[in-house]
Amino acid sequence: MIKKFTSFLVVLGLVVLIVTIFLSVASQKQMIVIKEGNINRVALKMVINKYQDSDCGMLIDNMDYISQVVSPSGKTWFFHDHGGFVKWLEDKEFKNEAVIWVMSKDTKKWIDARTAFYSLVDKTPMGYGFGAYEKQVPTHVDFDTMRLRMLRGETLNNPHIRKQLLGH
Numbered sequence: 001m002i003k004k005f006t007s008f009l010v011v012l013g014l015v016v017l018i019v020t021i022f023l024s025v026a027s028q029k030q031m032i033v034i035k036e037g038n039i040n041r042v043a044l045k046m047v048i049n050k051y052q053d054s055d056c057g058m059l060i061d062n063m064d065y066i067s068q069v070v071s072p073s074g075k076t077w078f079f080h081d082h083g084g085f086v087k088w089l090e091d092k093e094f095k096n097e098a099v100i101w102v103m104s105k106d107t108k109k110w111i112d113a114r115t116a117f118y119s120l121v122d123k124t125p126m127g128y129g130f131g132a133y134e135k136q137v138p139t140h141v142d143f144d145t146m147r148l149r150m151l152r153g154e155t156l157n158n159p160h161i162r163k164q165l166l167g168h
Contacts, residue, residue, distance in 0.1 A: 031059070035076040043068055043101035043110035044076055055084035056126065063103060065124045065131060067113060070099040082118070083128030086150040102132035109134075118146040121156065121165050129156035129165075 031052045035044060046068075051060040054077035060066060067079045071094045079085040082102055089095045100113035105122070113132065117140035122131030130146050141149070149155065156162050 032078070035078075037074055038070050038076045039074040041070040041072075041074065041099040046078065051078040053078065053080045053084060055079055055081075055088040058125070062125060064105065065122070066103045067132070068101045068110075070101070072097045081124045081126035081128055082113070082130045082132055082146070083124070083150045083155060084126055085113075086147050090151065104134040105131045107134045114143045116143060117141065118143070120146075120149070124156075127155070127157045 030050075032050055033052045033054060038044060046060070046063065046066060048063060049059060049061055052058070053060055054069075058080065060078060060080040062080065065081050067082050067085045069077045069079070069085050069089055071092075077085075077088070079088070085100060089098060089100075092098070101110045102113045102116050103109075104111045104116065105119075111132065111134050116132040116134065117136045119131040119133065119137075119140055120129050122129055124130060128150060130150065133140055154161050156165065162168070
């Protein structure tokens with residue numbers, strides 16, 4: 001019984017330490033997690049290492065697969081992998097009214113996520129594989145298909161899907 005309690009205290013201590021370090025770093029860098037006041041619901045300019053992913057909490061250190069979700073009230077959330085915004089948005093009451101911006105890999109500009117086309121095999125930060133493109137390519141899928149695949153777990157993180165799409 002004492003061993004279990006000691007193990008529990010060690011794990012609890014480590015969790016508290018990690019959270020403390022994370023909060024300390026976040027406050028020092030003045031990380032942006034949510035931006036309010038985006039009444040026009042436009043894509044906001046982002047800077048590397050200044051924003052925190054709203055789904056996984058990681059620092060956004062690469063601009064290749066970034067996305068933003070803007071609620072009807074003008075709150076904006078930031079993501080570094082398109083699969084993350086799909087997962088995060090699913091239980092939000094404003095999911096159908098949200099404006100979603102994704103960074104296009106082919107044109108390097110912000111585009112409407114619902115009109116974008118998605119690769120299934122890009123090497124994305126969280127490993128989901130969904131790269132957003134403005135121009136359609138035969139192997140890319142539309143927003144609804146990408147969303148459904150994400151919610152079903154049909155991403156490159158799934159070994160069966162990875163083998164199906166990449167052959168390994």
